[in-house]
Amino acid sequence: MMRKFLAPFCALAALVALSDNARAVVVTASSGPFSAGNSNTNNDITFDGLATPDTFAGTSIQWGAAPASLGGIAFSGTAIIAQNAAGTSAGISATPAGDTTNYMSILGGTSETLTFSGTQNTFGLFWGSIDSYNSVAFYLGNSASPFLTLFGNNLNAVPALGFNGDQSGALTNAYVTFTGLNFDKIVLASSSNSFEFDNISYGNVGPVPEPSTWAMMILGFAGVGYMTYRRKRQATALA
Secondary structure (H helix, E strand, O other): OHHHHHHHHHHHHHHHHHOHHHOOOEEEEEOOOEOOEOOOOOOOEOOOOOOOOEEOOOOOOEEEEOOOEEOOEEEEEOOEEEEOOOOOOOOOOOOOOOOOOOEEEEOOOEEEEEEEEEEEEEEEEEEEOOEOOEEEEEEOOOOOOOOEEEEHHHHHHOOOOOOEOOOOOOOOOEEEEEEEEEEEEEEEEEOOOOEEEEEEEEEOOOOOOOHHHHHHHHHHHHHHHHHHHHHHHHHHHHO
């Protein structure tokens, strides 16, 4: 009986242990545009002070180059800083819903790399019109390959999120936070127009448990559950 009871917990523990750096990544969503709610009390990184002097050909989008560094993050890639508070423009780029300021836009077939000065374990951004072809890839320790890549459609598992590109819906315009993993570089990419976001947050929120720790915790809870179940059966038998 105990073997049957513990079997699913052992499988889960093995899965967590095999996930290595990804461990038990947790994705949460809240209303934007800032990680703290409707005011920037967390001093999220914005693109508001950057110049957008050029007009994107044939559109209403004002744009400028992405910064080399901002808020302790080194940026590299081909993203643009955009400003089109009216919303979308010719299928090129849509302002995250409710955002009237500059935002970063990653056009189709391009990417932007965010490099941090040290290891972090939480990352958030106000993600606009989430699409299935938007991706977030996490790296650690100068690795050439990401240890975890999440696409927009992966977020379907989060009840408060969607990935159909709706430019005004609450499910596809939300503050998305990733926790429970160690990383020092993130690559944001999109295979089609576009990946739009604003108001980045990052940092370290407590230690991230090792895979073996997660496994022991899960098995411990399983053991407590089994002992409670066994005592209840014994009490019923004696009644």
